[in-house]
Amino acid sequence: MTVYVAIEQAGKTFPLSGGKEYIALKGIDLEIGKGEFISLIGHSGCGKSTLLNLIAGLDGVTEGVVTLEGQYIRKPSPDRMVVFQNYSLLPWLTVHDNVALAVDEVLGKLPTKEREDLIKHYIHMVGLDHALDKLPGQLSGGMKQRVAIARALAVRPKLLLLDEPFGALDALTRGNLQEKLVSICESTQTTAVMVTHDVDEAVFMSDRIVMLTNGPASNIGGILTVDIPRPRHRLEVIKHPSYYTLRSEILYFLNQQKRVKKMRARKVAVVARHGLEKVNLELGFVPLTACAPLAIAKEKGFFEKHGLDEVNLVRETSWRGIADGLQNGYLDGAQMPSGMPMWLTLGGLGKNLPTVTALTMTRNGNAITLSRNLYDKGVYSLADFARYLKETPEKHRMGVVHPASMHNLLLRYWLASGGIDPDRDVELKIIPPAQMVVDLKAGSIDGFCVGEPWNFRAAYEGVGFTVATDREIWDGHPGKVLGVREDWASAYPNTHIALVKAILEACVYCSDPANASEITHLLAQKEYVGTKREYIQIGGPELNSCDLTTPMREYAHHQFFGTNVNRPSRTEHLWQAAQMARWGDVPFPRNWVEVAEKVCQVGVFSTAAREIGLSEITYGKGAIQMFDGASFSAENPIEYLQNLQIERNFTLAEIP
Amino acid sequence: MVVTTRNNGSSNGLTKFWHRNGRYIVPPIAGFLVFLTIWQMLYSIGAIKLPGPIDILSDRNSQILILYPFYDRGGLDKGLFWQTFESFQRVMIGYTCAAIVGIGMGIWVGTTPMINRALDPLFQFLRTVPPLAWVPISLAALQQNEPAALFVIFITAVWPILINTTVGVQQIPQDYQNVARVLQLSRKKYFFKILFPSALPYIFTGLRIAIGLAWLAIIAAEIVMSGIVGIGFFIWDAYTNGNVNEVIISLVYIGAVGLMLDKFMAWLQTKLLPNN
Numbered sequence: 001m002t003v004y005v006a007i008e009q010a011g012k013t014f015p016l017s018g019g020k021e022y023i024a025l026k027g028i029d030l031e032i033g034k035g036e037f038i039s040l041i042g043h044s045g046c047g048k049s050t051l052l053n054l055i056a057g058l059d060g061v062t063e064g065v066v067t068l069e070g071q072y073i074r075k076p077s078p079d080r081m082v083v084f085q086n087y088s089l090l091p092w093l094t095v096h097d098n099v100a101l102a103v104d105e106v107l108g109k110l111p112t113k114e115r116e117d118l119i120k121h122y123i124h125m126v127g128l129d130h131a132l133d134k135l136p137g138q139l140s141g142g143m144k145q146r147v148a149i150a151r152a153l154a155v156r157p158k159l160l161l162l163d164e165p166f167g168a169l170d171a172l173t174r175g176n177l178q179e180k181l182v183s184i185c186e187s188t189q190t191t192a193v194m195v196t197h198d199v200d201e202a203v204f205m206s207d208r209i210v211m212l213t214n215g216p217a218s219n220i221g222g223i224l225t226v227d228i229p230r231p232r233h234r235l236e237v238i239k240h241p242s243y244y245t246l247r248s249e250i251l252y253f254l255n256q257q258k259r260v261k262k263m264r265a266r267k268v269a270v271v272a273r274h275g276l277e278k279v280n281l282e283l284g285f286v287p288l289t290a291c292a293p294l295a296i297a298k299e300k301g302f303f304e305k306h307g308l309d310e311v312n313l314v315r316e317t318s319w320r321g322i323a324d325g326l327q328n329g330y331l332d333g334a335q336m337p338s339g340m341p342m343w344l345t346l347g348g349l350g351k352n353l354p355t356v357t358a359l360t361m362t363r364n365g366n367a368i369t370l371s372r373n374l375y376d377k378g379v380y381s382l383a384d385f386a387r388y389l390k391e392t393p394e395k396h397r398m399g400v401v402h403p404a405s406m407h408n409l410l411l412r413y414w415l416a417s418g419g420i421d422p423d424r425d426v427e428l429k430i431i432p433p434a435q436m437v438v439d440l441k442a443g444s445i446d447g448f449c450v451g452e453p454w455n456f457r458a459a460y461e462g463v464g465f466t467v468a469t470d471r472e473i474w475d476g477h478p479g480k481v482l483g484v485r486e487d488w489a490s491a492y493p494n495t496h497i498a499l500v501k502a503i504l505e506a507c508v509y510c511s512d513p514a515n516a517s518e519i520t521h522l523l524a525q526k527e528y529v530g531t532k533r534e535y536i537q538i539g540g541p542e543l544n545s546c547d548l549t550t551p552m553r554e555y556a557h558h559q560f561f562g563t564n565v566n567r568p569s570r571t572e573h574l575w576q577a578a579q580m581a582r583w584g585d586v587p588f589p590r591n592w593v594e595v596a597e598k599v600c601q602v603g604v605f606s607t608a609a610r611e612i613g614l615s616e617i618t619y620g621k622g623a624i625q626m627f628d629g630a631s632f633s634a635e636n637p638i639e640y641l642q643n644l645q646i647e648r649n650f651t652l653a654e655i656p
Numbered sequence: 657m658v659v660t661t662r663n664n665g666s667s668n669g670l671t672k673f674w675h676r677n678g679r680y681i682v683p684p685i686a687g688f689l690v691f692l693t694i695w696q697m698l699y700s701i702g703a704i705k706l707p708g709p710i711d712i713l714s715d716r717n718s719q720i721l722i723l724y725p726f727y728d729r730g731g732l733d734k735g736l737f738w739q740t741f742e743s744f745q746r747v748m749i750g751y752t753c754a755a756i757v758g759i760g761m762g763i764w765v766g767t768t769p770m771i772n773r774a775l776d777p778l779f780q781f782l783r784t785v786p787p788l789a790w791v792p793i794s795l796a797a798l799q800q801n802e803p804a805a806l807f808v809i810f811i812t813a814v815w816p817i818l819i820n821t822t823v824g825v826q827q828i829p830q831d832y833q834n835v836a837r838v839l840q841l842s843r844k845k846y847f848f849k850i851l852f853p854s855a856l857p858y859i860f861t862g863l864r865i866a867i868g869l870a871w872l873a874i875i876a877a878e879i880v881m882s883g884i885v886g887i888g889f890f891i892w893d894a895y896t897n898g899n900v901n902e903v904i905i906s907l908v909y910i911g912a913v914g915l916m917l918d919k920f921m922a923w924l925q926t927k928l929l930p931n932n
Contacts (some may be wrong), residue, residue, distance in 0.1 A: 076837040087831075106839060
């Protein structure tokens with residue numbers, strides 16, 4: 001794809017009265033290929049029309065450059081015809097004369113006859129031959145917009161710019177016109193940029209969808225490529241497997257932006273009380289048995305006990321929601337997979353978001369489940385699975401919940417130790433925890449690694465079996481941690497300690513077998529996990545592995561509190577950093593000693609534990625022993641990485 | 657049979673017409689008659705010194721004026737039609753000048769923000785000066801009755817045209833401007849295809865206000881400027897000779913012309929601007 005339109009570090013600032021200024025756009029980078037159809041989507045006021053105006057030349061950039069075929073765009077030109085939302089037809093000219101005005105002016109060098117043919121051709125193309133001599137006032141909205149499209153196309157522009165072209169039309173007309181425009185653009189190979197706020201319109205019409213974040217200083221939040229083949233027809237497009245994925249991806253993004261906006265609009269951002277810097281906290285969690293400490297801290301009043309009067313638990317459906325919430329600042333802290341603080345710090349989101357943890361909330365509680373189908377074919381172990389993969393050439397998929405989650409790292413480690421390359425021999429898909437069992441049932445994945453209660457549930461419903469528990473792979477591995485942004489932790493140090501105290505006390509409460517039934521009851525409720533009580537197991541199991549014939553029955557293994565449980569461990573976080581680097585997800589920090597020191601806020605944990613009288617608990621410091629006999633110590637992780645058999649070439653980077 | 661049907665039809669048609677339009681015809685006529693009656697009564701009981709309608713109509717002089725509007729005995733002694741026509745001509749000349757200057761200046765001022773800033777306060781100031789106040793100035797400046805009268809018409813009529821045109825040009829919707837910018841329309845095309853049609857409703861509003869003002873101004877101007885043929889001076893002359901009857905009859909002419917001018921402009925507006 002050759003670059004046709006290039007936008008580099010473009011920004012637009014509008015002066016406001018009183019000498020202030022409003023930064024509408026900042027740092028926009030976008031390249032558009034010839035013949036591409038691009039949609040700009042975002043909430044109102046996100047600057048998508050401003051961006052279109054920059055390309056049109058109706059507005060000038062205040063920084064950066066916009067070019068078309070290497071030429072700077074400084075002023076409007078008929079090369080870049082614009083179709084405006086409110087049609088912008090001249091009401092005193094007929095349909096024919098409106099189009100003729102454009103054609104005569106732009107293509108004035110052509111002979112009259114040719115121009116006349118051109119005008120007629122494009123009016124015919126939009127199906128308005130019968131309205132040739134009508135004034136715009138006599139036309140419906142849809143017809144007016146068709147005239148505007150004809151006028152734009154008739155001058156044969158290099159680039160067609162559409163500013164919410166169908167925004168003012170009723171749904172039926174809009175659908176017909178979208179279809180019309182798609183077929184025109186496909187047949188004329190027009191390069192187009194369209195501003196829209198309609199998700200379906202964007203997916204249906206575009207090759208790529210550019211999602212803009214909220215203003216001020218809007219930016220490109222993400223670009224989606226629409227892999228639906230052309231020519232497209234509405235009824236076929238919605239049946240394409242990518243359609244709903246793309247749609248939900250955009251909706252997720254827009255929803256994120258809405259929450260950011262809501263947070264910014266909040267009247268009181270910070271409520272300080274009881275000597276704490278902030279007592280109004282939004283804490284994110286994902287519905288899993290492992291969210292018990294947060295649920296208990298909330299329900300049993302541990303937050304209030306430590307002065308955090310206004311804690312709100314926010315239920316997110318995926319870990320991605322947690323990461324975005326932390327990044328966008330509408331979550332103060334969250335339950336997160338133990339690898340996530342390191343992953344965010346090392347740039348898992350595309351940029352470094354220094355994140356720290358001062359408390360490990362749970363250990364264990366995960367398992368690897370394979371589908372019932374494989375069990376029936378005699379796959380009972382890792383070796384069986386490796387053999388099975390070699391024998392069946394088709395692609396096998398497995399589900400994990402997040403790149404930074406222990407599930408992903410454990411599953412990869414487990415597969416790799418059995419000689420299976422987790423990227424080449426199987427395909428790992430990111431699926432929200434609550435959706436795993438459904439996918440397994442539907443056969444779209446062959447197995448997964450996830451936290452409880454979902455392994456248990458798969459076994460219970462007979463759609464899968466537990467091939468390995470995490471206790472077999474690494475007994476006592478960190479499960480979920482409390483993560484907060486580093487800047488948050490340094491802005492609210494006392495709040496951070498109070499938060500750790502409250503959740504640590506909740507962990508102690510959860511670890512008491514006497515409370516198990518109460519916790520089970522609580523977690524089963526809709527605002528937490530929302531599942532049947534039978535699926536939630538709290539108590540400790542007798543065995544490290546479970547019986548293959550009745551997998552997972554009576555088996556659960558969360559550790560909430562105890563020796564070696566709650567204090568964050570640098571060795572563990574470095575192991576995770578090493579694993580994530582091993583699979584090429586993030587670079588390994590060259591300054592790993594410093595990074596591990598920062599991510600693991602041992603000091604905060606120690607203070608919190610001491611203040612609630614738990615200082616006698618001991619914590620070991622040894623190397624990590626894995627099931628395959630390998631060990632990992634924090635002495636020399638880079639050498640460890642170099643000695644691995646299966647790995648993607650890892651990179652090293654200095655982490656600020 | 658046929659005849660009966662036709663009769664039925666026509667009487668039906670008349671009934672229908674009456675039924676439909678009666679309520680629009682009767683009240684104005686009734687109002688007019690009541691007005692004349694009250695006037696006559698006030699005169700009869702001696703409350704006002706003006707002659708009543710009956711006296712005016714029975715007066716010999718008045719009858720000549722009413723029945724022979726076209727007589728011309730040379731000099732200033734002409735029928736009311738000629739008097740009105742002279743004034744009307746003056747208005748048309750002054751008004752045409754005002755329209756040309758007003759629209760021209762209005763477009764210039766409207767398209768040039770700097771000029772607008774410079775001249776707007778001056779315009780706002782000058783437009784509040786009453787027409788009569790211009791009379792001594794124009795007489796002093798031009799020394800002659802005829803051009804002075806024309807100038808008064810001009811200066812009275814020009815402001816509403818100018819100011820409305822300016823606003824109309826400034827109010828051209830951004831959409832049309834954007835279309836012009838994207839198409840890179842030439843100045844000439846921009847003027848004729850976008851600027852002028854877009855500002856036309858505003859210009860018309862200005863023209864319509866101005867014609868009323870111009871007609872008001874001519875009467876005032878002629879009253880002051882002696883020795884010219886025109887309905888204004890005719891009134892003044894009649895008054896100084898104590899002919900109140902003549903004054904009142906002239907008023908009817910003035911009112912009728914004013915009304916007709918306004919209606920004509922309204923009609924023209926609907927013809928030229930079918931959208932509004």
